[in-house]
Amino acid sequence: MLRDDLKAAQIAAMKGGDKPRTAAIRQIMAKIKDQDIAMRTADGSGDDDAMVVDVLRKMAKQRRESIAMYRHGGRDELADAEENELTVIEEFLPAQMDEAATRAAIEAIKAETGAEGMKDMGKVMGLLKQRHGSQLDMGKASALVKAVLG
Template identity: 40%
Template structure:
């Protein structure tokens, strides 16, 4: 079963069990997935891949994390909790993310293969790493680790 189908089935279950918070988040995810389908539509084909659904979910999760940071800075604990709940629901549909050590190991391996040694190689390394780690790691984390490794 695809991630999209899982979300749609969970949406139906949330309606039946009247879980308002989960229902709100899943409806939002459904709308974002449909937007992506429309933007990717070619020749009448309207379905998107799991990878594209993961992109949509990762973007939504990133938005929630940014909101959490802003609300914490503003002292809005009520909104922080709401965003954290939404983030936890979204994360249940995302694949397991790589930890920092695993990302660092992949970056070092790629740098060695490419012969990258300075910050001038940042763009080349990031291009390869982002295509390799798409859906497995957040871009900000990869960028930070690549900078750290190239600065050594």
């Protein structure tokens, strides 16, 4: 499980004296803990690894946005710190499908469901997320689905 991998990485970073890596992993663990608490008040069910991947994706997206803003503002030292955190976060994310593989999956779902136009986008996106959700950036996938169905 990803949670166990994160705990092991945190212990290794602490033993190795890698303070930036330790801090980044602690941030990840804190966000996961926040999500655990939020889920307790909700239905409380679901796949633990999927939840952890979702938290990691959100954190990675936030870091990318921060890096862009810091670079634009001329704050390279802050951007470098965010890039270091992003590197640690991305270590724990599953490998992403490339554009060709994503298009192939979309085409397969389109053929399977008989989707013909934009009215079928929700059906295609739902199946795509169900089958490949942990391997896709759904924002990019949405644009590809629009291109294929449009």
